[in-house]
Amino acid sequence: MTGTLRFAGASPVLMPLATERLTLRPLCPADAGDLHRLVNDWNVVRGLARLPFPYPRALANEWIASTIVELAAGRAFHLAIIGGEAGCEILVGAVGLRIETSGAADLGYWVGRPYWGRGIATEAAARLSRWALANLPIERLTARVATDNTASVAVLRRIGFRPTGMSVEPFLSRGAAQEVLLFEATREDLFGGLVNLHRPAAGSESQTNSPSRPLVLVAAAALIDVDGRILLACRPEGKPMAGLWEFPGGKLQPSETPESALLRELKEELGIDVSAACLAPFTFASHAYDSFDLLMPLYLCRRWRGTPSPRERQRLAWVRPDHLTDYPTPPADKPLVTMLRDFLV
Numbered sequence: 001m002t003g004t005l006r007f008a009g010a011s012p013v014l015m016p017l018a019t020e021r022l023t024l025r026p027l028c029p030a031d032a033g034d035l036h037r038l039v040n041d042w043n044v045v046r047g048l049a050r051l052p053f054p055y056p057r058a059l060a061n062e063w064i065a066s067t068i069v070e071l072a073a074g075r076a077f078h079l080a081i082i083g084g085e086a087g088c089e090i091l092v093g094a095v096g097l098r099i100e101t102s103g104a105a106d107l108g109y110w111v112g113r114p115y116w117g118r119g120i121a122t123e124a125a126a127r128l129s130r131w132a133l134a135n136l137p138i139e140r141l142t143a144r145v146a147t148d149n150t151a152s153v154a155v156l157r158r159i160g161f162r163p164t165g166m167s168v169e170p171f172l173s174r175g176a177a178q179e180v181l182l183f184e185a186t187r188e189d190l191f192g193g194l195v196n197l198h199r200p201a202a203g204s205e206s207q208t209n210s211p212s213r214p215l216v217l218v219a220a221a222a223l224i225d226v227d228g229r230i231l232l233a234c235r236p237e238g239k240p241m242a243g244l245w246e247f248p249g250g251k252l253q254p255s256e257t258p259e260s261a262l263l264r265e266l267k268e269e270l271g272i273d274v275s276a277a278c279l280a281p282f283t284f285a286s287h288a289y290d291s292f293d294l295l296m297p298l299y300l301c302r303r304w305r306g307t308p309s310p311r312e313r314q315r316l317a318w319v320r321p322d323h324l325t326d327y328p329t330p331p332a333d334k335p336l337v338t339m340l341r342d343f344l345v
Helices: 029-039 057-073 120-135 150-159 187-191 258-270 321-326 331-344
Strands: 023-026 076-085 088-099 104-111 140-146 162-171 176-186 215-223 230-234 249-251 280-288 293-301 315-319
Touching (some): 023 057, 023 120, 029 057, 057 076, 076 120, 088 120, 104 120, 120 140, 120 150, 120 176, 140 150, 140 162, 150 176, 176 187, 215 258, 230 258, 230 321, 249 258, 258 293, 280 331, 293 331, 315 321, 321 331
Antiparallel strands (some): 140 176, 162 176, 215 249, 230 315, 280 293
């Protein structure tokens, strides 16, 4: 089953996604002719479970129309892969995600046979996968590939997907059931583990309690507006734990106090000026990650100069206290969220 996305906070805008060589954009009716020409090829269709062969021209029109409806409803994100040839932009394939009710999205892709062997599928699928985990309210991506589709298996492995098992599924194009390999990817798989999330600053002896177990100091602020809402920031694509929401703040630099570090971070991240006198210590989090220990004091702040705006590609959301737990957060932030909610409600 698939479901419609329910966004916690500001919904991401799906603009054309760019890679080094490609553009991924929503499909439009004008793509139908090129799409039909490329996908109506046994070598392409045999790897796609839901498509018939031969692939009727009228079906291309119907499918593109359905992708427009599904995109508007937040049920699926099917995009044209646009490449360049002789100075012209051309459709070379398609890549898409279908939202599942289990908090996952299923990835699919294909590339026209004239463009095989150029790494297009890897580049397009990786770009959409990273965007999805950083911007959609999902926890993981899934994919399934016929066991004899070795090229597609290689694509998923290069992106960072992990095999999770096998299944048998009907393939409309082949008119029979086919064994498939199941794959999965999480934020950690695609963006990296927590080991690099809060690396101590070079030369900071105070942030290390042993050579093998660093202690990382981070300061965070709960900005509270006149309506009693709290500001959360979503970690952007490319950062560890992208797509999770957290309180603004960051690591202490050598010789910094938590207050001075927080004033600097709020200026850099949000473009606001805060006085140390406006920071009220509230509580702290102490969390043991796999490779380091995190100590994070949380301050309350109700006064600042300027309007908070994203300076580091992050999304922002002003959240009512009783809705704070609706937002997925890093493990260290979870107890802070609960305590802040109980304090303000």
